[in-house]
Amino acid sequence: MTGSRLEGKVALVTGAARGIGFGIAEKFAAEGARVVMADVLENGADAAARIGNGAEFYRIDLRSRDAIFQMADAVHEKYGHIDVLVNCAGIARPCPSLQLSEEVLDEVIDINMKAPFFCCQAVGRYMRKDGGGSIVNISSGNTRMINVGRLPYGITKGAVNLMTEQLGAEWAMYGIKVNAIAPGWIRTEMVETPLKKGILNADEILSVSPVERFGKVEEIASLACFLACEESDYIVGQVIFADGGWNLGIMPNALNYIKENDKEE
Secondary structure, rough: OOOOOOOOOEEEEEOOOOOHHHHHHHHHHHHOOOEEEEOHHHHOHHHHHHHHHOEEEEEEEOOOOOHHHHHHHHHHHHOOOOOOOOOOOOOOOOOOHHHHHHHHHHHHHHHHHHHHHHHHHHHHHHHHHHHHHHEEEEEEEEEEOOOOOOOOHHHHHHHHHHHHHHHHHHHHOEEEEEEEEOOOOOHHHHHHHHHHOOOOHHHHHHHHOOOOOOEEEEHHHHHHHHHHHHHOOOOOOOOEEEEEHHOOOOOOOOHHHHHHHOOOO
């Protein structure tokens, strides 16, 4: 589906070479935005080519604050404005907490927590000068539903939620709208790989899902588009859980009781 909800806007999307980030970049381009896809992966150029519609790739290591500010400077200099920022880049690094090393913890903090904030800083200064914009941070359902062995991921995504609330309250006066999406189980490479390795079990995941299915990248992308455009201008500092009701916390296989006993008369 194509449209014009983001016509004329420049959108910077991190972590856009694959997964949810790619889906968001694709949706934004289809809605008329000029999309800059920022990622460390070399296949980012191919991803941008697949999207077309003027999408371009900017290779960056988001662990560098200087590189982030240089990216914002380059994009703003080229287009004259940055209207939308999506902070989607992230890593998980599953590990038992007793075995967690400082090196791994630092890596996850740098990419999942520090990079989104520095991106907000780097782009936010231009948005303030230019009269506003929209920032969409990609958090995680793991901030409400605990997934053991993922402590660095959980605490950094929890920080993203608080950052969203803080900046949402602080920057609304500048016309900068800051919100976040907390996806549930979406069939991206980050989920597919542990499913194939047997680390995750699809039946167990779906047993605590009210909708009894995995989410689609397109569903997250559509929500991101809504938060990026003017339709959501009265939504500020919110973390929206797009997880099929996973965060409601139903017991495993709880729906079986309803299926077995809720019979039509």
